[in-house]
Structure formats: C-alpha cells, structure tokens
Amino acid sequence: MSERFCPRCASPLAQVELGGASRMACPDAVCGYVHWDSPIPVVAAIVEHEGRVVLARNRGWPENMYGLVTGFLERGESPQQGVAREVKEELDLDAKATSLVGLYPFERKNELIIAYHVEAAGVISLNEELVDYRAIKPARLRPWKFGTGLALADWLRSRGLEPDVF
Numbered sequence: 001m002s003e004r005f006c007p008r009c010a011s012p013l014a015q016v017e018l019g020g021a022s023r024m025a026c027p028d029a030v031c032g033y034v035h036w037d038s039p040i041p042v043v044a045a046i047v048e049h050e051g052r053v054v055l056a057r058n059r060g061w062p063e064n065m066y067g068l069v070t071g072f073l074e075r076g077e078s079p080q081q082g083v084a085r086e087v088k089e090e091l092d093l094d095a096k097a098t099s100l101v102g103l104y105p106f107e108r109k110n111e112l113i114i115a116y117h118v119e120a121a122g123v124i125s126l127n128e129e130l131v132d133y134r135a136i137k138p139a140r141l142r143p144w145k146f147g148t149g150l151a152l153a154d155w156l157r158s159r160g161l162e163p164d165v166f
C-alpha cells in the first residue's frame with residue numbers, strides 16, 4: 001500500500017515522476033521526502049532435516065498451501081543469523097550449516113527474498129505461527145512458480161534434480 005501523508009511533515013503526498021518511475025513525494029520542497037517504495041528483505045529457509053525438506057503451513061493459509069520458513073531481519077542481524085533464528089523460532093531446529101541459494105525479487109509483496117539452504121538438526125516443534133508441516137524428499141518436491149518457489153527450484157537444480165514446477 002502506498003503512503004498518503006508525509007511521515008516527516010504530514011503534508012498530503014503527491015504523485016511525481018522521479019528516476020523513471022511514478023512515486024509519492026512530499027510537495028514541500030524544504031521537506032523533500034520521497035516514498036521510494038523499495039523492497040524489504042526477507043530471509044527464507046530451505047530447511048533440510050533428516051534428508052527431507054521441511055515445508056510449513058502458516059496459520060491462516062489455505063489447507064494445501066505449504067512453504068518455506070521465512071521472516072524479517074532484526075536490526076543489526078546478518079541474513080545468515082536471521083535465517084538460523086527463524087528456523088529455531090518456527091520449527092525449534094538448530095541450523096548446523098547455512099549456504100546462500102540466491103536472491104529473488106518478489107514483486108507482489110514488494111520483497112527481496114534472500115534464500116538459504118539450512119541443514120538443521122533436532123526435533124521439530126512448531127511455534128504458534130505455524131499449524132502444520134510436511135517433510136518431503138527433495139526428488140518429490142514440486143516448486144511453485146513465484147517467490148520462494150524459484151529458490152527451491154534453483155536449489156534442486158544445484159543438486160542435479162530437474163524440478164517439476166507447478
């Protein structure tokens with residue numbers, strides 16, 4: 001959602017052309033605020049646990065929708081620390097090794113997904129954000145065509161699997 005009032009001086013924002021795009025900006029030249037609408041970074045984990053990839057269902061998601069563990073970073077935290085923290089918080093698993101899979105723009109939510117493969121150990125225990133999970137053998141995963149699904153597809157290819165994308 002775009003902002004309607006300047007967060008600095010509370011003037012109503014106006015549409016302006018800036019840097020080749022239409023943006024909301026403060027009409028007060030002294031204030032000069034521009035709502036750049038830059039994407040927010042989100043970390044995502046392809047959690048590998050006992051040879052399977054753990055997909056989780058968030059509270060409020062449709063019955064058959066399962067996805068990667070994702071989350072926002074805390075101030076001062078590295079993405080690698082952040083993804084390990086999210087895996088601990090959401091699944092109660094300990095990250096033993098993390099490696100970057102890639103960066104994926106997710107335009108619909110205006111996010112930049114920072115995807116990691118996380119080798120995790122422990123006993124799965126879901127936190128209150130999650131209602132269910134599935135542990136799926138890599139060869140049986142069918143990545144979705146947007147956002148974190150693109151990361152999952154790339155990771156499967158890096159393991160020599162040709163994913164059946166849906």
Ligand SMILES: [Zn+2]
Pocket residue numbers: 006007008009010011026027028031032033
């Ligand atoms: Zn302003």
